[in-house]
Each structure stands twice: as C-alpha cells, then as structure tokens.
Amino acid sequence: MKVEGYEKPLWITLILTTSFMVAEVVGGIFTNSLALISDAAHMFTDSAALAISLAAIQIGKRAADSKRTFGYHRFEILAAAVNAILLFGVAIYILIEAYLRISNPPDIQSNVMLIVASLGLLVNLICMKILSGSKDDNLNMKGAYLEVWGDMLGSVGVIVGALLIRWTGWGWIDSVIAVGIGLWVLPRAWALLKQSTHILLEGTPEHLNIDEIKQALSSHWGVDSIHDLHVWSISSGKSSLSVHVVCQHREVDWTDLLQQIRTMLANRFDLHHTTIQLEATPCSDASGEHSYTGSP
Template sequence: MSSNHANEVTEGKSERPLWIALILTTTFLIAEVVGGVLTNSLALISDAAHMFTDSAALAVSLVAIRIGRRAADSLRTFGYYRFEILAAAFNAALLFLVAMYILYEAYQRLNNPPEIQTGAMLVVATLGLFINLISMRLLTSDKDKSLNVKGAYLEVWSDMLGSVGVIVGAIIIRFTGWPWVDSAIAVLIGLWVLPRTWTLLKESMNVLLEGVPEGLNLVEISDTLAQINCVSSVHELHVWAITSGKASLTAHVVTELVTPGQYVLLRKIRETMAEKFDIHHVTIQFEATPCIDAGAHSFESQTSQSGSAK
C-alpha cells in the first residue's frame, strides 16, 4: 500500500532571484577579469575565478530547476528531481578545482611576487563585494530548501569573502609595499573554501547514494513506527531522498489487522511520518508474519527486534 502524493513538497522554486544574481555576477565577472589582468593581482584574478564559478553555478542551478520540473514518465517514474543534486555535486567539484588552482598559483607567485596596482585592485574588489552582497540576499531564502540553490549560495558566499580579502590585501600592500600579501590572501581564500566545498559534495553524494537524509534518524523513525497501535514489528525499512526536501520511506509492517483495518493503520502511519519527520512519500507492505529474509539486508531497530505487540 502506498500513500497518495497530495501532500508532497511543492515542486516550484522561484527562478527570479537566480536570474538576477546570474546577470549581476556575469556582468561583473568580465570587469573583474580585465581588472585582474591590468593590476597584475592574483587575489583579484582568484576572485574573478570564483565569480566564474558563481556564474556557472547559477546557470546550472537554473537549468536544474527547469529540468527538475519535468513530469515523471515511463522511464523516470520519480521524475527529474535528481538532476538538481547532480547540479549541486557539479558546483562543488568546480569550486574545489578552482580553489586548488588558486593555491597552486599562489605558491608559484610567493617566490616571485609581481608589482601590483593597488588602487584599481581596491576599486574592482569593492564593486565585486557589492555585487556579491546583492546576490547573497537574493539566494538566502531558498538556500536551506535545496542543495542545488545552496551550492550556488556557497559559491557567492565564498566569493564575497574573496572580495573582502582582496580589499584587505590591497590596503595592506598600499601602505606596506609587501606584494606577497596578495598571494597570501589568495591562499587564505582557497583554504577557507575547501572545507565548505567538501561539505556540499558530501551532502550531494549522500543523496545520490540514497543515504538517510540529513536531519532524520533511522532508529527514531523505526521506533516511532513500531510504537504505533496495532504494529507488531517493522523491518525492511528504507529512507532516502530523491532531492532536497523530498524524503521517501518504504517498510514492511507486521500487524494482525486485516482489510479494512489496514487502511486505517496506513492512514495513521502516513499522518505520523508527515507530522513528525516531514516524510510525505510513504509505501508500506503489511504482513501477518515477518517475511523469511526480514532484516537480512536491511536495518531493524531494537524495538522491532523485541517484537513488542501493541
């Protein structure tokens, strides 16, 4: 037996903030590349590289949202929601590669720092910071609802930090004459970005590997199911996510009830999973006794193992 899908998470996500952020970021990216070349600043070029990944992330996010809205068909019965997770993983991998390149280039320049035009460097970085703050504001409301948007948000957030670093570096170089500060700032930006990139990549891979969604505890879910009245035990419990905010659950539930009592129990299970865990896609197989291979290839809680009938 399966739940109906009327209560599933709303599919639509606003594209307007992503479009505005993409236009602003891409426009300034061109200006920043020119500024980085003219001022000979690695920190500014690294900021421009992050701007490029911002534009790529925003563009991929928009494409992912469009594709993710396609209806399910006979080949993809869950639809195209998973494309958003692929986009998030792509954004994380792209940001990781850029950070590694900046670290390598900074190491090369530390031995032979070039002359840097701090005035132009400061102006360009300040404009970049302004653009980043606007983009961050636009993406803030949806960043916790979608890994895809979160990836784009992290790109912009890291670039905002990069702009701050370039501004600080330009001021220090202007008053001290230490050109190596430019490379040092670039290294700090790269080191700051890497851990956050890893976090996003890990979250994306967890969804792709059909792991338990972050924030859900399989033991707690199993115990909650087993404690529902008329449930004797639970096995073959699986919880995963198609994309951000779309968790699914399947389980074998042992009960003495027969039809139509099973329909009442199913409704109770669906309501409990929705209210307590925000899981709206629930598929339950009722059994009079546990199937032969119960627990052989799946999780089973201590409550289920005890076989405590209600």
C-alpha cells in the same frame, strides 16, 4: 517555496555575477593581482554553478515517464555535486598559482585593485541578499549561496590586501590573500560534495533520526514488527519512506491501521511520500538489520 520561485533570484544573481566577473578579469590583468584574478575565477564558477542550477530547475520540471518514474528531481543533486567539484578545481588552481608567485611577486596596482574589489563586494552582498531567502529550502540554492558567500569573503580579502600593499608595498601579500581564499573554499566545497553524495547514495536525510522512526513504527498499536525500513531523499525537501509492517491481529482493521501510520509519519516526521506494505506474516527475508519487533 515552489521550484518556480527559485528561478528569478538565480537569474538576477547570474546576470550580476557574470557581468562583474568580466570586470574582475580585466582588472586582474591590468593590476597584475593574483588575488583579483583568483576572485574572478571563483566568480566564473559562480556563474557556471548558477547556470547549472537554472538548467537543473528546468529539467526538474519534466514530468515522470516510463523510464524515470521519479521524474528528474535528482538532477538538482547532480548539479550541486558538479558545483562542488568546480569549487575544488578553483581552490586548487589558486593555491598552485599563489605558490608560483609568492617567491617572485609582480608589481601590483593597488589603487585599481581596491576599486574593483570594492565593487565586487557590493555585487556579492546584493547577490547574497537575493539568494538568502531560499538557501535553506533547496540544496542547489544552498550551493549557489555558498558560492556567492565565498566570493564575498574573497572580495573582503582582496580589499584588505590592496590596502596593505598600498601602505607597505609588499607585493607578496597578494599571493597570501589568494591562498586564504583557496583554503576557505576547500572545506565548503567538501561539505557540499559530501551532502550531495549522501543524497545520491540514498542515505537517510540528515534532519531525520532513523532510530526514532523505527521506535515510532514498531511501537504503534497493532504493529507486531517491521522490516525493510528505508528512508531516503529524491532531492532537497523530498524525503521518502518505505517499510513492511507485520500485523497478526485479525481484529485490527488494516485500512484504519494504514491510515494511522501514514498520519503519524506525516505529523511527527514530515514524511508524506510513504509506501507501507502490511503483512500478516513476515517476508521470508525479513531478518537482520532491517527487522524490528514491536509491542502491540
């Protein structure tokens, strides 16, 4: 899916989420439900995350220039990191507020709480369906999907809490449900932050095995050794590779060898943005962890 294809589902999800967020805030204040307010706060981060994602797509469309030769694609990863930080903030707020309330729970209007949470669940399910088709193609979309997924579980929790409060009259259940929402959000936020940070630090893409790439390059016919091998991602789905390849055989056609290596990397590892420097002798600093000997 092209970047342009992500915009429509994000816009629809943003409109639905923001509209219902307002309804949840009003409902939470009216019912004195922390669980409902915490779910609304989570929905606020959803709206912010979706808005950031849309901004990232627009900025990412800008062409490369003399100052940013890779273009603005990495803004998507920055947006994902911001989304993760927002999730952390909301989860911590929920836990603190629940701690303050659990010993002195207010009266909860469980009927209204149940109605609002049920509508919220419906909105979440619609948004999840809209985003599900592209969540595995783009880190930004994955972040937005996780936000909505968290909201969906939050709505389920609020519904269960409303029913239990209605049947038992135990107001502290509301705070327990809020804590459960917060604890569910934290590991998801950490996973998203870890993944986006890995890309920002130009780590090896998770779907690629660097040892397999080393072996494939160093054992390729005509290759004596390789060094300065680097594999990283500019943004989701945009992996790049650079490597120095030493070929000391005069009978080898370098143009043909270069094309073979590029084709191999594209076919075996789906690496299409590659920079390969052929050398008759290794660079002076071609040693250590980035140097690998082949078997021509």
